[in-house]
Amino acid sequence: MRFGLILAAGRGERFGAPKQQAILGGHPLALWSILAFEQSSAVDLIVMVVDAGNVEFFEHQIRMRGIEKVEAVVPGGKERIDSLKAGLKVLPDEGYVAVQDGARPFVKAEEVTAGFRLVEKKGPVIYALPVTDTIKRVEQKVLKETISRDGLYRAQTPQFFPLEVLKEAVLSSGDEGFAGTDEASYVERMGVDIHVLPGREENIKITFPQDLELAEKLLASGTCP
């Protein structure tokens, strides 16, 4: 079985409001990922993780749109890792999972399908883009060094894993108190190879209010999704 795990909990501190309910092109932000996963022929079932107070809101939104693949909407936790664990708990130990930031509305159904194809053949897969800016390390507003961007990539979602691999990686990280900002960071630590598919500039993550404005513009111009 192939599962989509959409992470859409969290306070949205940098956004200044619970961003997952913010409306983009007529849908709450987190619904866009659900719609792309619903459309992908590779996805069997979807689990969505949201703030405890939003479970009913999203269940209603899903019902209203006749979305059929969502098996459960479960409450997340304070940190992303808590939400990831809450989602993994309701998934079986076998099969494959694609973990998706609910804050990335422009993922394409074809990208979801292509990722599942590759994970089944080769193991873990992420989408990522080469870094094009010059990268500096800054401490207390003072530049400390320039870091070579050779081989540096920006990780996006979705990220694909055999469920047993991701579960082992996340559970074994517990004792060391490691909290990754994406799923691949847990799996890397186990020494497992992770394959990289080319990401897309338009697959943006809504973090700040101006990102939502950019997303509206991308929609209006027909560039996305």
Ligand code: C5P
């Ligand atoms: O905070 P950031 O935008 O990096 O979060 C990435 C994704 O992780 C978002 O889709 C957010 O909803 C999700 N998340 C979560 N639970 C948290 C924090 C973030 O599901 N406690």
